[in-house]
Amino acid sequence: xxxxxxxxxxxxxxxxxxxxxxxxxxxxxxxxxxxxxxxxxxxxxxxxxxxxxxxxxxxxxxxxxxxxxxxxxxxxxxxxxxxxxxxxxxxxxxxxxxxxxxxxxxxxxxxxxxxxxxxxxxxxxxxxxxxxxxxxxxxxxxxxxxxxxxxxxxxxxxxxxxxxxxxxxxxxxxxxxxxxxxxxxxxxxxxxxxxxxxxxxxxxxxxxxxxxxxxxxxxxxxxxxxx
Amino acid sequence: xxxxxxxxxxxxxxxxxxxxxxxxxxxxxxxxxxxxxxxxxxxxxxxxxxxxxxxxxxxxxxxxxxxxxxxxxxxxxxxxxxxxxxxxxxxxxxxxxxxxxxxxxxxxxxxxxxxxxxxxxxxxxxxxxxxxxxxxxxxxxxxxxxxxxxxxxxxxxxxxxxxxxxxxxxxxxxxxxxxxxxxxxxxxxxxxxxxxxxxxxxxxxxxxxxxxxxxxxxxxxxxxxxxxxxxxxxxxxxxxxxxxxxxxx
Numbered sequence: 001x002x003x004x005x006x007x008x009x010x011x012x013x014x015x016x017x018x019x020x021x022x023x024x025x026x027x028x029x030x031x032x033x034x035x036x037x038x039x040x041x042x043x044x045x046x047x048x049x050x051x052x053x054x055x056x057x058x059x060x061x062x063x064x065x066x067x068x069x070x071x072x073x074x075x076x077x078x079x080x081x082x083x084x085x086x087x088x089x090x091x092x093x094x095x096x097x098x099x100x101x102x103x104x105x106x107x108x109x110x111x112x113x114x115x116x117x118x119x120x121x122x123x124x125x126x127x128x129x130x131x132x133x134x135x136x137x138x139x140x141x142x143x144x145x146x147x148x149x150x151x152x153x154x155x156x157x158x159x160x161x162x163x164x165x166x167x168x169x170x171x172x173x174x175x176x177x178x179x180x181x182x183x184x185x186x187x188x189x190x191x192x193x194x195x196x197x198x199x200x201x202x203x204x205x206x207x208x209x210x211x212x213x214x215x216x217x218x219x220x221x222x223x224x225x226x227x
Numbered sequence: 228x229x230x231x232x233x234x235x236x237x238x239x240x241x242x243x244x245x246x247x248x249x250x251x252x253x254x255x256x257x258x259x260x261x262x263x264x265x266x267x268x269x270x271x272x273x274x275x276x277x278x279x280x281x282x283x284x285x286x287x288x289x290x291x292x293x294x295x296x297x298x299x300x301x302x303x304x305x306x307x308x309x310x311x312x313x314x315x316x317x318x319x320x321x322x323x324x325x326x327x328x329x330x331x332x333x334x335x336x337x338x339x340x341x342x343x344x345x346x347x348x349x350x351x352x353x354x355x356x357x358x359x360x361x362x363x364x365x366x367x368x369x370x371x372x373x374x375x376x377x378x379x380x381x382x383x384x385x386x387x388x389x390x391x392x393x394x395x396x397x398x399x400x401x402x403x404x405x406x407x408x409x410x411x412x413x414x415x416x417x418x419x420x421x422x423x424x425x426x427x428x429x430x431x432x433x434x435x436x437x438x439x440x441x442x443x444x445x446x447x448x449x450x451x452x453x454x455x456x457x458x459x460x461x462x463x464x465x466x467x468x469x470x471x472x473x474x475x476x
Contacts (some may be wrong), residue, residue: 026285026286026287027285046287100267103356135269137286138269138283138287139268139286140241140256141241142241142265143242180265216240217240221238225238226436
């Protein structure tokens with residue numbers, strides 16, 4: 001089967017990852033998955049104010065997901081929304097599992113994710129960017145997190161839904177995967193799917209995550225190893 | 228012994244396996260996962276005997292006992308000072324950490340060190356990452372007056388100091404500027420040719436891994452420092468002598 005943009009079912013969109021794009025941040029990364037572009041900036045670990053938010057035994061991971069107003073054809077109203085609130089939460093939970101928060105008690109690590117162009121799969125692009133940015137900032141982590149979505153169009157399991165495919169598919173399953181531990185740190189589903197297909201869709205997404213993981217490592221190496 | 232998957236001086240990212248064997252022990256910035264030793268940070272692999280550690284390429288300063296660091300007094304308590312050292316946690320300089328005896332019934336602590344004073348002090352004790360104790364019990368420790376302060380990335384301080392202090396000594400000698408380098412990336416300087424020294428330090432921060440960095444900086448200093456200038460004032464030259472010994476750290 002050929003898809004709208006000419007890809008095969010198990011193929012990712014062309015992906016570009018660049019680390020260290022924001023000089024003022026401690027760590028940063030840009031991830032472009034097809035026409036979706038996410039930029040993540042990491043600040044910290046730094047002093048957490050107000051003090052009542054400090055946790056005695058570990059750091060607070062503060063993730064802020066935002067779509068900039070010009071990211072879609074319809075203007076996005078700036079400021080937090082129900083949707084962005086949810087994505088902040090799932091992003092934080094996907095990353096909390098790998099960041100060694102207990103090494104930075106009472107501090108905060110701020111992760112700002114900006115979607116500057118949206119064409120489906122913004123939360124997965126955001127997690128990919130945030131993970132590279134955290135590593136780029138020199139923060140202790142057990143592993144990187146890679147993330148991709150999968151779905152089912154007709155009889156085919158398709159990887160990395162783009163644009164209109166999100167409407168055509170029966171379901172949209174974003175997955176964040178920790179390759180070193182072979183564990184899933186984010187799993188959501190939008191739509192309907194027969195139980196016997198669930199595992200196959202997740203496996204499709206994980207295959208994509210593994211490819212992205214290689215690109216993430218490559219991006220960090222490119223930034224830090226001199227030629 | 229099992230073979231290393233990554234050689235010494237290889238670049239690793241978080242989660243990358245360095246070795247899959249119980250023959251080695253995880254040191255700084257790495258951890259054991261099953262049989263494997265994995266990196267926790269982006270950095271360079273270093274192997275000393277059987278201990279594997281990662282030298283980080285970026286990140287905020289992580290205090291070590293014995294480090295000389297620069298900080299600013301931000302608060303005074305009944306028996307010590309709170310010092311901001313440019314990281315998430317502030318450090319504590321207790322009365323017992325300073326050399327002279329102070330009778331707290333007669334002397335105000337603010338007359339010894341006041342809020343806003345810049346301190347060059349040593350990390351004397353660590354109780355976890357959020358309890359950092361300082362002391363002035365070292366010949367290099369002192370309160371810094373005047374001058375100017377700059378901050379660089381703490382991961383690049385070892386490059387700025389150089390092997391056995393070679394790089395920083397060269398900058399001090401050639402610019403005749405007195406410089407104090409804190410392991411936390413805060414640097415104080417005073418005296419002649421400050422702008423040249425500043426530029427050299429920024430160059431080192433920007434290209435720390437460059438080949439022939441020392442020669443390049445040396446050439447830059449030679450061309451920029453005006454020859455035949457008056458000798459540094461007596462206070463400056465004594466100051467630079469007393470802190471030359473910091474270089475080896």
